[in-house]
Amino acid sequence: MKFKTLCRTYSKVEKISGKIEMVEILAETLCNANADEIGKIVLLTLGKIYPNYVGIELMLAESMTIKALSITTGKSTSNIKQILEQKGDLGTITYKLLAKKTQTTLSSFTGETNYEPEILEVWSFFDKLAKLTGEGSSNKKINLLAGMLSRVSAIEAKYIVRIVSSKLRLGIATQLLLEALALAKTGNRDNKDILENAYNRCSDIEYVAETLYKGGIDKVKEIDIRVFFPVKVMLAQRLSSSEEILEKFGGKCAVEYKYDGIRAQIHVKDNVVKIFSRNNENITHQFPDVQKEIIKAAKKQNFIVEGEIVAYDEKNKRILPFQSISKRKRKHDIEEMAQEIPVRVFLFDVLFANDSSTLNKLYLERREILKELINETKTIHFSHQAIVSSVDELETFFNSALEDNCEGVMVKSINHDSIYQAGARGWIWVKYKADYVDKLSDSFDLVIVGADYGKGKRTGKYGTFLLACFDQEEGNFKTFTRVATGFSDKDLDFFYQELGKIALSKKPKDVVSEIECAVWFEPKVVIEVTGAEITISQLHTCARGWLKGLNDGLALRFPRFTGRIVEDKNPEDATTVNEIVTIFLNQKGES
């Protein structure tokens, strides 16, 4: 398929916001793709060149893209920067400049016919661009991009520029794309569930799409987890009292410490270790110490286990809070940092062992398998765990978790339903955190989507921030609250600087808001916020239309920034509308 065909589809999709129609338009194009190109098509459509686990991102600096555009169009870089300040989006500017381009190419006079690259050609170009490194690579990248831009048409150039700057932003979420794939290849949207299951197990949409196109839906069903390919993590619901929890689990359940660290999926095969974050990013290089220790602790090979990596104070024998372990997230001086901030790993689950998936084994059996795989060492431990059947037992365990510097506990089903549901947030796992106990201070992880400038001491910075939660059903962001308290001067400076880089001139398409803001942001930065209570709101769009007999939405009253920027979460991992509705209903039940 020609890349141009795909670009025209993108252009159409951008103009509509109805999910059903978006799926249809996308499916219409996808059904013409062949098995060799479909994998690359789905990656590009999500604005990616490789699946997350590969760990290579193509993100050209804006200045480099501008330089390339300048070479291609004959316009000066200062001129292009000027237009960019007015119009905001580099992709649109590229289109405008090239559509009106007066400069011809010499190659068009020496016999080269119109260049309309195939999708695979364009992907190879991105691949080459991403892999250029070392001395002088900046110039090479600029020249390579300029060469491509001067050969293709305006519409192709527009999307090439957006993809190289990691700003495709079509508003197509993974879920929507899976549905379009199902419709395109099987004629039935409902097969999306099969694709989603497969995707949750292999975290590789490219592989799912290729399998679907090569082997059909039956082959997709066979997709299973593989060592070195991250699995979507299982998520938990939340509850805020021991009574509720015991009731939910039928009077008996397992409890584990909920450590305040980095959730890690550790893959081991032939003494090679790969570690993935909860977002399936490859974080292996950050933890050379964990790599060594897990090999020492392993009784067998070829497995996937899951645990929490926490910073540890060797002197006082205490787990340190998240702020300490977050310092290990870095590119340089990794070995020094590993010395300075030693870690402990607390393993709590196993996903693959003895050459097969353990996802469908029940929780207690998985814990047994985990013990057969691993010997506890100084660094590697099993998570603190107990089986409880009374409020007293649960509270005692909960309190000891807090004393040991944990956030709270994870409560897990020990029933026949207790399989590992990759990528799902069900009631098989429930988190019970200290901050839930005070019923007026639930904490939320919300995405900053907009801001207004401050007054007085905050003049010239952002004073109020518009926060949104994630709507899983629609794959977009709904506003939930506006927060202005809890920010130190340092925080405000930091947000002004960092958010400035992702500022937009108009509201992004995937944010649903009826509140106007002076500045909008690409949904990217997630912060932790507490509040007094959730109330019904006419202003905010969160959960609008969800409550029976009510057209209003939900909002958080008296929000306060806790000072924590939640770096290990993608915007899509923010607190969801679903969760907020649950908290709201619980809150209502109590009062």
Add this chain to the structure above:
Amino acid sequence: MSFDLQLDNENSKILASNISIISSIVSECFLSINKDSIQIKTFDPTRISMFDFVLKKEAFQEFKVDNSFSLGLNLETFNNMLKTAKKDEVLNLNFDEREQRLRIVFKAKNRERSFTLKMIDIKDDNPPPDKVKILRTAQFNIDASFFQQVLKDSMMISDHFKIHAFPDKVIFSCSSFSNEMETVVGPESEEIETESFEIIEESESSYSLEFLNNFMKGIRSSETLTIGFATNKPIILEYNLENKGYLHYMLAPRIESVADEEDYEYDDEDY
């Protein structure tokens, strides 16, 4: 595959100045060697312009080549090395296939300096054609210094200019929103070689100043150039190195409104 070349001081400067001109627009390219000459033929990265450079064996004191082949060169680095030449030095260029390195040796009495330059792997999926035909309906030889002045004047006003050739004169002009520039020159002027002036038909075309200026910056102002072009066709600037070879530069025209109307349907965001 190997070669062994030697240039006296004067000719090494000719090589250096030509490489310098090309490297101001192209950072890496192939250098081809055959039994008669060395040659660089390359598009710039945007394929808007192209160089054709030939230095014949007549320019060399020694010219030993065992085969025809091409080397991928980092032109910027090569240029920086050549620029270090001193007045009393002769230049030797050796290449040995086994090492995949070009040795650049400057020799003077009782002194020898050398550089080695590693070859690079260049992939060009669409190399320039062997023969490029440039249609010329207008052609004349012009003083480099005069043409450089025209470019300088034009750049004060715009980023491109127009050449309009009539049977009795040539007009260079450009305009911006508020300002204009015009230079008229006839075949009898001192700046144009009268006998070279050949206008087959009235011709008119626009070109980017930045590309032309980058090329002209490296040409000595005392030189003479041949300019040839046709309406809405590429322009060619020919810089002849007497019997030793030549440097040709070809640049595509700017043509108003080549917009792809078809795509506007799909993308008519207005702002």
